[in-house]
Amino acid sequence: MATPTTNSGRGVLSANSLLKQAQTASKNKSNDGAGKESEEEFKSKHLSILGVFLWIFFLHVVGIFFFTRGFLLTRMVLENKSSCDILPFDESTSSQIEQTGRDGCWHQKSFDKAIVIIIDALRYDFTVPFAPNENIESAHLFHDNIPVLYETAISSPQNAFLLPFIADPPTTTLQRLKGLTTGTLPTFVDAGSNFAGTAIDEDNLVAQFHAAGKNIVHLGDDTWHALFPGYFDLDLTRPFDSFNVWDLHTVDNGVNEHLFPLLEPQNYTKWDVIFGHYLGVDHAGHRYGPNHPAMAAKLNQMDQVIRELMSKIDDNTLLVVMGDHGMDSKGDHGGESDDEVNAALWMYSKKAIFGRTKPETVLPPKYARERFVPQIDLVPTLSLLLGIPIPFNNLGSPIEEAFSGPNGDHWTNLVTVNRLTSAQIKRYQHAYARTRGDDGAESQLLGFWEAAEQDWQTKGGKAKNLDSVYEAYRQYQRHTLQVCRGLWANFDVPSMVQGIAILFAGIVLLMFYARGLQADRTELTGFFLTRVGLGSVLGGLAGAASAFIYLTELKVPESSALFAAVGSILGASSVIFGTPQRLSIPLPKSLWGWLAVVFTVSQSVGFASNSYTIWEDEILLFFLCTFGVVAGVSSMRQGTTTDRVLGVYHSIVFVLLGRLASLSRLCREEQMPFCRSTYYASSTSSSSALWQLALPFLVMLVLPTVIKGFYAGSKSYEGAASLWIGIGFRLGLFITSIFWVLEEVDGKDWLPLDDETLKSIRVFLAQLVLGLAFAAGTTAFLYSKPCVSINVAQSAAEPEPTKRPSSPGEQQLPRTTVTILGFGNVHGTRFFFLAINFCLAITLMQKPMGQGTVALLLWQILSLLEILDTNSLVTSNSAIGPIVLALLGSFYFFKTGHQATLSSIQWETAFIPLTTVKYPWSPLLVILNTFGPQILTAVAVPLTVLWKRPLQLRDSNNASSKPALKLLSDVAQAAVTYALYFATINLATTMWAGHLRRHLMLFRIFCPRFMMGAATLAVVDVVLIFFSVAGVRWSTLSVAEIFGW
Amino acid sequence: MASQSSTPVQQQALSSTTSTSSKPKFSHPPVSILPSQFARGYALAHPAILLSLVIYRFSSVVNDPVVELLSDIPFLVGLQVVYVMGCLPPAGVEKDGSPSTDGTARKTPGHKRRGHSASKGSAWATGLVTVAWKLTPALLSLTLTTLLATPTLALLLVLFGAPLTTHHALTFLCAAHMALLSAFPLIYAHGVDGEIWREIWGASRPADAVWGGALGTCLGAWFGAVPIPLDWDRPWQAYPITILTGAYIGYVLGMLLGRAKGVFGKRLEFVPQGLTDIKVD
DSSP: OOSOOOOGGGTEEOTTHHHHHHHHHHHHHHTHHHHHHHHHHHHHHHHHHHHHHHHHHHHHHHHHHHHHHHHOOEEEOOOOOOOSSSOSSOHHHHTTSOOTTOSSSSSOOSOSEEEEEEETTOBHHHHSOOOOOSSOOSOOTTTTSOTHHHHHHHHOTTTEEEEEEEOOSSOOHHHHHHHHHHOOOOOSEEESSOOSSOSOOSOOHHHHHHHTTOOEEEEEETHHHHHSTTOSOTTTOEEEOOOOTTOSSHHHHHHHHHHHHHTSGGGGGGOSEEEEEEOHHHHHHHHHOSSSHHHHHHHHHHHHHHHHHHHHOOTTEEEEEEOSOOOOTTSOOSSOOHHHHEEEEEEEOSSOOOOOSSGGGSSOOSSTTSSOEEGGGHHHHHHHHHTOOOOTTOOOOOOHHHHSOTTSOOHHHHHHHHHHHHHHHHHHHHHHHHHHTOOHHHHHHHHHHHHHHHHHHHHTTOSSSHHHHHHHHHHHHHHHHHHHHHHHHOOOHHHHHHHHHHHHHHHHHHHIIIIIBOSOHHHHHHHHHHHHHHHHHHHHHHHHHHHHTTSSSSOHHHHHHHHHHHHHHHHHHHHHHHOGGGBOOOOOOSHHHHHHHHHHHHHHHHTTSHHHHHTHHHHHHHHHHHHHHHHHHHHHTOSSHHHHHHHHHHHHHHHHHHHHHTTOOOOOGGGTTSOOOOSSSSTTOOSOOTGGGHHHHHHHHHHHHHHHHHHHHTTOOOTHHIIIIIIIIHHHHHHHHHHHHHHHHTTSOOSSSOHHHHHHHHHHHHHHHHIIIIIIHHHHHHHOOOSOEEEEESSTTOEEEOSSOOOGGGGGSTTOEEEEETGGGHHHHHHHHHHHHHHHHHHHHSOHHHHHHHHHHHHHHHHHHHHHHHTTOTTTTOTHHHHHHHHHHHHHHHHTTOOSSGGGOOGGGGGSSOSSOOTTHHHHHHHHHHSHHHHHHHHHTTHHHHTTOOOOOOOTTOTTOOHHHHHHHHHHHHHHHHHHHHHHHHHHHHHHHHHTTTOTTIIIIIHHHHHHHHHHHHHHHHHIIIIIIHHHHHHHHHHHHHHOO | OHHHHTSHHHHHHTSSOOOOSOOOOOOSOOOOOOSSHHHHHHHHHHHHHHHHHHHHHHHHHHHOHHHHHHHHHHHHHHHHHHHHHHHSOOTTBOTTSOBOSOTTSOOOTTOTTHHHHHHHOOSHHHHHHHHHHHHHHHHHHHHHIIIIIHHHHHHHHHHTTOOSSSOHHHHHHHHHHHHHHHHHHHHHHHTTOHHHHHHHHTTOOOOOHHHHHHHHHHHHHHHHTTTTTOOOOOGGGSTTHHHHHHHHHHHHHHHHHHHSTTTTTOOOOSSOHHHHHHHHO
16 A cells, blocks of 8 residues: 555544634635635636746747757658659650660660679778878778779779769768668658658669669668668568677678579579678777778678679679778767768779779779769669669769760760759759749759750750760759758758747746745736736737848748747846846755756756767666655654654655666667667567556556555545546546557457457547546546545534535534544645546556556655655745656656657557547647656646645635635746756757757757657646646635635 | 644644754764774774775776675775774764763673773783774674665665666675775664664764765765766776765765864754745745
8 A cells, every 4th residue: 555554633624623614614605705806816817827838838939949940950752753754854855855776764774783782881991002191101900901992993994993982971871871772861850751660762773673673682781671671572682680780790791691692693683683781891890990900801801702793793784882981980980070971982894884084083082082972973873874763852963984985985975864864853853842832942053954954955966075064964963962961951050049049048037937036926927927928029020020121031920939039038037037126046945956956957968968868767767766865864854753754655665666667668779788678578579568468457456546545645535536536547547458458469369359340449448548537537627526525513423424514503513523534635636636637548548568657657746745745845845846746757758668769759659549640639649648757747746736735724814815826826836847847958958959960979869859858848838838737726716615715 | 844734733723833843852972083093093094095995906896896896895894894993982882981871772891981091001901802892893783784784775776777687796796885884884883773873864963974974975876876878988887886986985085074174063954944944834
């Protein structure tokens, strides 16, 4: 049971206090006018407090919007595919292209087959003879170990060429493979239909090979399978796990073992394109760094592999060897330093086909920064060499050496392929501009295209002077690439700064409002809202006006929102800082306050480091445990034995529950190998283990009993409580358990029901639970009576239960005994119903493991409330209560199978109570799953000042005492403190993401954490406004109805 | 105080609530280092020896923590035994040598005057008797440290996030070291006096070398956990090296600070007294 026995005085009002109580009640009766007035005042003040919260929400949204606008580079994914039949030219010009007698799609193909070998992390300087420069004076171990590429390019330039091959950061294999096959630039959000998965939606080389009927074989790194599911020949393809960087040989030997048999004459016809992806060089770099004998050995092995390949291919096969990125001096990659982006590209053919247009380009460049080609150039080059259409989104250019002919003078060919590529780029730009709805980039560049076309028209027929036409098309391509890089890779820093400034100002105001104001917050709100409203209206108008007369580049709504935010900040500051006498510096005065500050600030600072971001779940556990231990220590100092025992007991429970919950983990990739996922049946599945299905039933049995124990501690398990907690809540949890059993049964043929029937049963059950939680629960919350039971006994023999002392006459009997059970926690138990409703809905939305942890969360919240009470932190409005709730919310986010990564979002939960995607319900359901813990703790925030709050009755001698307004002010303070935590975390993650925007872990760690922080803040704000602070209205009204204002 | 104010009877009666937390009486003064020459000198030398040992053995701890931490324990025990026996009054003996009035204190018949006279005593015999007399409480404290304090600290380490299913040896060794630093002097100086231990659990002991050292050990260990998650790939980041290093540094600092002028005898306040008075009503 949750609570040990408590002294009976805690919850029971009896004996001599009855007189006072009864008198007050009677006074209220006779004083109905005053009560009505107080009620009206409470309601209007409550509304204005909600107004303040709306303004806070507005500030957060505007701040996040302006930061995001400058920070989140987005590229839209167009699903258009190039097709063999349609040339990329406009209708009017296409007729000029002779299409006769070609073997290949858009252009005469040069090869039938291709072997594309990717040597992961093959840096350019590995492949060329060592040349001393200012950085390196003598050769390192990685130099001159893979000479075959350079030798062939020198000895037979018509058969081979070698060039530096520059990657677009981030230099991670997955992003690089996207670039190498689609010809596009990477951005953080490739906004396409397939947001969750990794498969490429865009037109790409592999899809085009597939569409052309070529049989594609893939060997090596299994990243390819995530990107291109279903394109490879299943019989010949051999994927290998790419994550074990300690293993230098398994992947490489595996590739060799399966690659060379395919080159035997009897197998040569079985395939058209082979992608072979070697990982040994990369792993040697990660493990040892480049300057190590293992690297030299690995490069030597690759040298042998290439030589063997050269000897085995036939004349119609193109051999491509390349690195997808380089490596830095430690052998790692991901960022954008020169060493990381400098890869090598080598092409080889048995027939003489490659050429150089100028004598100075015959030798491969000595250094990677000379005559390099962007990696996306591979896309049009391979397409045109193999006679397939250029993928629709390509921005690369054909590589000159591949098309200039063996003598380096085949200008017609060069112009043709460049004109094709340019036309495709133009077509893509046009489609992109049309989808996006503005033509900024397209119109800037049309001039280059038209100039090139003009040149082509005039000189097209002749074979001479074509080099200038070629140059004109090249110019168009490179300018487009440059503009797109600007669009997709440059941050709008002023906009980011505006957003951060608004968020920062919001936090300062919140801080003073929550912790620095010595006045009753309700008194201030009217005046406050007037100033804020005035400021925002004036600001909004000014913003709109300045946008109209083009003082800013912003659009009218953006500009007015920005100025309205600034205006309202000024208005709010004038109220808060206008009267310094009621202001104090919001520095904590007690150990608890300092603890709250340390938790929030140290976590915020920690987000500057990728390690602390990765291990956030463990850090939160550490903080929560610290709080529990400090609470236990503090409890030992309490004066009364009850407080000591209860406080220590709940502190221990709090710590133990937190540690228990921490066993539920879903590891993110960066936590490996120090983390073992337990959330699902195994680390490679997303379904629950069988034993986990018992958890919902366990929750159903235990959780209502636990809550009952906490209610019973203050004799509050009265009135609606037993019906609600003992029956309603338990029933909901039972249906939830059944639902999840049926979910697991799905597809396992355990029941004689077909999937269709099962699904409709599940949907019905889920909707039933949600109906119970939200429809029935909300109605009950609005109208239910407080959890007290009042017994009026005129004598011991004649107990007469009534709702309240019904008439003033009763009190005149001196021997009347009135016993009110549950008096000590009227506000808390009444409001807690709301938390129970949300807990039920959130439980339904979690996987079985998550249901167990949500139950632990609710238990921990109750323990926290008891700790706050026994350490007199409820009445002193300490910041620690809301802050620890916020920590709990963040902690359980991780314990319900989530991480600060996009891939951990459980999209499938949208289908728990629905069969198809329905707006707005589906996103709301995913939010309820993802941010469930934060929502639950946000709903529980008012409890930090309501739990066991002494019921203060209006003092008849003191007309100015308004306990209901004091309560409202305390609730506002607690809620703002809670929001302050998430606002601070959001500001910190925002600032760090902005500051570290060139960090190599930006895309993997900082950016997702920023997005999570912003989303959490918005969700928490909304929940505070519409549920938790709003709910206080009804719980207070219902308490006041019984006990008077 | 919650339980009081939540009982409305009292709440209404005491409409102007006074300070509700009835201050527990602090009947037990802080522990002073014994006045002898040796005690004063060694109380300063002891932290220096400990710290130099930490520095000297650090690389071997990094290389093989289990073996090294295990083999360090006898040395640590020896040093701490010398320290507590040489510098601290055992439980039941007040600073001035008068017997404790507390009934739970261990009986140490016949030897209670030694505190002062030990330095004056010239004969080896006196010294031997003193040592023998103090050895009993030291051994008893050692037993309690092993049996109670080490498992408790190990449990706390796990609760704070130490691995639950692996690294058990390291967790226990770390806990053992921490217990020898913090709990051993506490038990030696205070015995099992319930009232004092309530003060210890409530972190409300007056500052002295013993309590300062214990608190410092815990705080040091807490801060020692900070560098563990960082991705610097340093071998010393492995659990529990930084925690233990933090604990040693914290112990030394706490022990010295606890005796420092201006700190000695002060108590940790969670909530400033004035603040409770204002806020509670």
